[in-house]
Amino acid sequence: AQSVTQLGSHVSVSEGALVLLRCNYSSSVPPYLFWYVQYPNQGLQLLLKYTSAATLVKGINGFEAEFKKSETSFHLTKPSAHMSDAAEYFCAVSNNDMRFGAGTRLTVKP
Amino acid sequence: DTGVSQDPRHKITKRGQNVTFRCDPISEHNRLYWYRQTLGQGPEFLTYFQNEAQLEKSRLLSDRFSAERPKGSFSTLEIQRTEQGDSAMYLCASSRAGAYEQYFGPGTRLTVT
Numbered sequence: 181a182q183s184v185t186q187l188g189s190h191v192s193v194s195e196g197a198l199v200l201l202r203c204n205y206s207s208s209v210p211p212y213l214f215w216y217v218q219y220p221n222q223g224l225q226l227l228l229k230y231t232s233a234a235t236l237v238k239g240i241n242g243f244e245a246e247f248k249k250s251e252t253s254f255h256l257t258k259p260s261a262h263m264s265d266a267a268e269y270f271c272a273v274s275n276n277d278m279r280f281g282a283g284t285r286l287t288v289k290p
Numbered sequence: 291d292t293g294v295s296q297d298p299r300h301k302i303t304k305r306g307q308n309v310t311f312r313c314d315p316i317s318e319h320n321r322l323y324w325y326r327q328t329l330g331q332g333p334e335f336l337t338y339f340q341n342e343a344q345l346e347k348s349r350l351l352s353d354r355f356s357a358e359r360p361k362g363s364f365s366t367l368e369i370q371r372t373e374q375g376d377s378a379m380y381l382c383a384s385s386r387a388g389a390y391e392q393y394f395g396p397g398t399r400l401t402v403t
Contacts, residue, residue: 223294229391274390275390278323280334
C-alpha cells in the first residue's frame with residue numbers, strides 16, 4: 181500500500197527565511213505525489229504535483245518540490261517565506277484514492 | 291471552471307439524526323471522491339465514483355454511511371443515526387479519469403451534539 185509520512189507536525193520560520201517541509205513516501209510502484217495547502221476552514225488547494233516527468237517540480241506561490249527516489253522523499257521548499265504562507269500543508273500519494281500525511285502547520289513570524 | 295462546490299458548509303445535528311451532504315464536481319470531471327478530515331489530521335479516503343459507478347469504499351465507510359452519484363454528476367453522502375464520533379469535515383474532490391490530481395471543495399463541517 182502507498183503511504184506518506186510528514187516529518188514535523190509544526191514548522192516555524194521567520195518572514196523571508198527558507199521554508200522546508202519534509203515528506204517521505206512508501207510505494208511499490210512509481211508514485212504520483214502531491215502537495216496541498218489548507219487555510220483555516222477551507223478545502224485543500226493543489227500546490228504542485230509529481231507525475232514522473234521532471235524531478236524538480238515548480239508549483240504556485242513560489243513553492244517547489246524535488247522527487248528523490250534514492251531517499252524516497254518529496255520535500256517542499258520555498259526560498260523566502262511570506263506571512264501569507266502560514267497554513268497547513270499536506271503531502272499526498274495517489275493511485276485511485278489519495279493517501280495524505282498528517283500535515284505540517286507552518287507558522288511565519290514577522 | 292467554477293470549482294467543486296459543497297452544500298451545506300456547516301451542519302449541526304443531534305445524535306441519532308440523519309444528515310445528507312451534497313457535492314457538485316467540476317463539470318468535465320468524471321471522478322468524484324469523498325474524504326473525512328478530523329481536527330489535526332489529514333483527509334481520510336471514504337469512497338470514490340467514476341461516473342455513476344461507486345468503484346471503491348474504505349473500511350471507514352460503515353453501514354451508516356451511504357454515497358450516491360445517480361446521474362454521474364453531483365453526489366450525496368448520507369450519514370444515518372449520527373454519532374458524536376462522526377463530527378468532522380467532509381471533503382469532496384473531483385478529477386478527470388486518468389489524471390491523478392484531485393481538486394477539492396470547501397468542505398462540509400459536521401458537528402454532532
